[in-house]
Amino acid sequence: MAVKIKTKFGTIDIANGVIATVVGGAATDIYGIVGMASRNQIRDNLNDILKRENYSRGVVVRQQDNGVTVEVNIIVGYGTKISEVCRNVQEKVKYNLETMLGVTANAVTVIVQGVRVLGDD
Numbered sequence: 001m002a003v004k005i006k007t008k009f010g011t012i013d014i015a016n017g018v019i020a021t022v023v024g025g026a027a028t029d030i031y032g033i034v035g036m037a038s039r040n041q042i043r044d045n046l047n048d049i050l051k052r053e054n055y056s057r058g059v060v061v062r063q064q065d066n067g068v069t070v071e072v073n074i075i076v077g078y079g080t081k082i083s084e085v086c087r088n089v090q091e092k093v094k095y096n097l098e099t100m101l102g103v104t105a106n107a108v109t110v111i112v113q114g115v116r117v118l119g120d121d
Helices: 016-028 052-057 082-101
Strands: 003-007 010-014 033-036 059-064 067-077 105-116
Touching (some): 016 067, 016 082, 052 059
Parallel strands (some): 067 105
Antiparallel strands (some): 059 067
């Protein structure tokens, strides 16, 4: 299902995969985020961090009348303040959706799927 935006020139369809990539990219740029997590870890058999091509497994997009609601599943780093990290994710996701795609995010729900110790990679 795609998000439809009506303009005076016609209709623009933005696929959920595109929105998931923008949301995942925005979320993983935030300090304290280890990576994206799958929303159905048992079904997908994924307990790992999602790569860029699988961001759509960790993002749920629902279209509303005047915008979208987004659900983001993340893994945070141990020792970071989870509430601050989540607030930063919400702000950056909303900003990126509005500036890159012209889509208004009515709500950005952040679900913390786990906490990992940040390694000295």
